[in-house]
Amino acid sequence: MNMPANLYSRLIGYTLLLTYILIIVGGATRVYDAGMSCPDWPHCYGFYIPFPESKIPGGYTVGFQHFTWWQVSLEWSHRALASLVGFGLLAITFMAVQRARRSQSVPQEKAALALALALLTVQIGLGGLTVLKSNINWSVVMHLGTAMLFFGSIVWLRRAVASNGHKASEKTPVPMRLSLYVMAALVWVVMLIGAFVSSSHVGGVCGGLFSCDGVWMPSPKVDIGQHIHMQHRLFALLTVILSIVLVVLAKRTAPHLRKVALHVHLMVWGQVALGVATLYSFASYPEYYYPLSIAHLAWGTLVWLGALGALLTLHYGRHGRYHGA
Structure with missing residues (x-):
């Protein structure tokens, strides 16, 4: 399968942009105390799409706290964006394998991609841990720290591919x-x-x-x-x-x-x-x-x-x- 190089580069760029937006939405989720507005994971009140509130038995209530639709939307959007980033990285991996088979890979491309995949795996686990630990401060720190490293790995991958071995x-x-x-x-x-x-x-x-x-x-x-x-x-x-x-x-x-x-x-x-x-x-x-x-x-x-x-x-x-x- 012959794939244009610019499509591969664009996909990496879009995934990088999505990751940046994901980090911002994650910060907004934390700032507005919306991290626990979806009490379960990977579902949200037992649904993948928890809207409208009327379909949720008891509404957006966790314990004795009621969350607004805005808070639930933030947390749900954070998870949805994370899924898009994950699918983007899988698509990048698929295209990278095709490039490797045609001997089109550039130096450090494989290393950067492997690092991104490893960090994404860790980040998914930390995302679940953050919810299960009720957004305790140390879990938030680990979650953001890994997000920054993942973002950095995509930056590295994009630069390695764009430099074309130079x-x-x-x-x-x-x-x-x-x-x-x-x-x-x-x-x-x-x-x-x-x-x-x-x-x-x-x-x-x-x-x-x-x-x-x-x-x-x-x-x-x-x-x-x-x-x-x-x-x-x-x-x-x-x-x-x-x-x-x-x-x-x-x-x-x-x-x-x-x-x-x-x-x-x-x-x-x-x-x-x-x-x-x-x-x-x-x-x-x-x-x-x-x-x-x-x-x-x-x-x-x-x-x-x-x-x-x-x-x-x-x-x-x-x-x-x-x-x-």
Whole structure:
């Protein structure tokens, strides 16, 4: 069976986009406390399509809590999108097998796809665990962390296929290379701590911008919520500092990465601005807290994408950069 290469590339791109939307909807589900609005899994009140509410005996009620159609729609949409991503990856796998039989596979394509399949399997299990554990904070952190790694594996797969086997021609000094790896790791860790802050409902426990009730780093023995909240800020600060280091290093030692480093730096500042807005909205503009929290996650995912793109540029150079299918 002869399949056009651009169809394969487009399918990977669409799956990547769906995964991004899935992450945002998952964040909205968490923010609006809709994670338990479908109490069973993989069904929702015993149905795959739990609409309208009138067909559900007792309505959208779990224990003594009644959920709105909006909350149920969020959780159901989250699961439906996850299914679409799963089917998309299966279709990619089928086409990848056909490419391999025709010896059309490119270096690292199989590794990226294998990683994506493994992470998707883990993510499905974590999704069920999150529901069964009633969205306990550690399960939410694991679920988001794995989602980001899965998203990264699809980014890697798309870049590997789009580069068509080409590699970077420029040499990058070790300090710059290490800094890019640390940046990606830092962004991932910041997002995990942020997920813990959000799922533990401690986003507003520290009112000030530079301290928490007059203390820079509260002891976890005194208030674990305040401690984790300030840890999130600390790692965010380290990310800002490292993004500045990247710009300086790129200018002095790796001019071919100047635009990449500046792009990451500016995106980090955008995330900081959203974080500050989210912090102050908690007490001053509560009607904007939920939308800003979702925007914070959405932009943070793009920062993660930018950090990964910078890493992949080390290996592939400018080859395979996205400018359409």
